[in-house]
Amino acid sequence: MNKLIIHYIYINKYNKFCTKIPIQVNKLKKLYVKNKSITFKIHTYTSLFNEIKEYNKEYSELLSKINPLFAAAIADIGRIFVLWKYGGIYHDAHFYIKDNKFLEKIRDTLKKYDYVFERHPINKTYSCRNTNMAANRNNQLFKKILKKQFANIKVIINELKINSNKNHNMWRYFTMIFLEELLMENNIDISNFSINNIPNNEKFCIYWKLIGLPKFYNNGMKDHWSVLQKKMPLLLI
Numbered sequence: 001m002n003k004l005i006i007h008y009i010y011i012n013k014y015n016k017f018c019t020k021i022p023i024q025v026n027k028l029k030k031l032y033v034k035n036k037s038i039t040f041k042i043h044t045y046t047s048l049f050n051e052i053k054e055y056n057k058e059y060s061e062l063l064s065k066i067n068p069l070f071a072a073a074i075a076d077i078g079r080i081f082v083l084w085k086y087g088g089i090y091h092d093a094h095f096y097i098k099d100n101k102f103l104e105k106i107r108d109t110l111k112k113y114d115y116v117f118e119r120h121p122i123n124k125t126y127s128c129r130n131t132n133m134a135a136n137r138n139n140q141l142f143k144k145i146l147k148k149q150f151a152n153i154k155v156i157i158n159e160l161k162i163n164s165n166k167n168h169n170m171w172r173y174f175t176m177i178f179l180e181e182l183l184m185e186n187n188i189d190i191s192n193f194s195i196n197n198i199p200n201n202e203k204f205c206i207y208w209k210l211i212g213l214p215k216f217y218n219n220g221m222k223d224h225w226s227v228l229q230k231k232m233p234l235l236l237i
Helices: 023-033 045-055 057-063 068-086 100-113 140-162 170-175 177-185
Strands: 004-009 038-043 088-091 115-119 128-135
Touching: 004 023, 004 068, 004 100, 023 038, 038 068, 045 057, 045 068, 057 140, 068 088, 068 128, 068 140, 068 170, 100 115, 100 128, 128 177, 140 170, 140 177, 170 177
Parallel strands: 004 038, 004 088
Antiparallel strands: 088 128, 115 128
């Protein structure tokens, strides 16, 4: 049985080149050590930049323009890239998957549908989110998502050249692209922005069985991307 790779991305928003891994992330890694069917892979900004540069130099140059205070934007792109390149599972560090039966469910769903998304546990309008996701290596949907994310960086650059004070919604340009591509793939009007409209989506957009862990990477709401995007540019050009 091939090992599942669980990916986590850590980016220090105050020093994106920092490669020191927080204690909490190493604790998460240790939780998975005993599971012989799992490999845990940690990605930093530097490792992501170098791997993306190897894949597409222009993409790495565009990635470098993202304001590091929006580390979440870099992670939104990074999770798509690492799942496309390696396959496996991405989840935030305040979650842990302990149930081996659930891991097998992820494996089985990947075999049938090539990707797995998380049905939002609370929000029924936008029921699919990118906090937890899985994909097989070289997944073409994820390649389309990645392409659109970098195309959006170009759009933002051009708009900032015209108006350097223009603000951009990170969720709109990076986070929700996976949902937009899912809708387009199923010939659904993307203005609806709801995976609930996709026939039989419950087969690949499922409730994840997770153990919650304490968050450690946000200093309250004051430096959350949703607050920062109202007062500073998403890109530094």
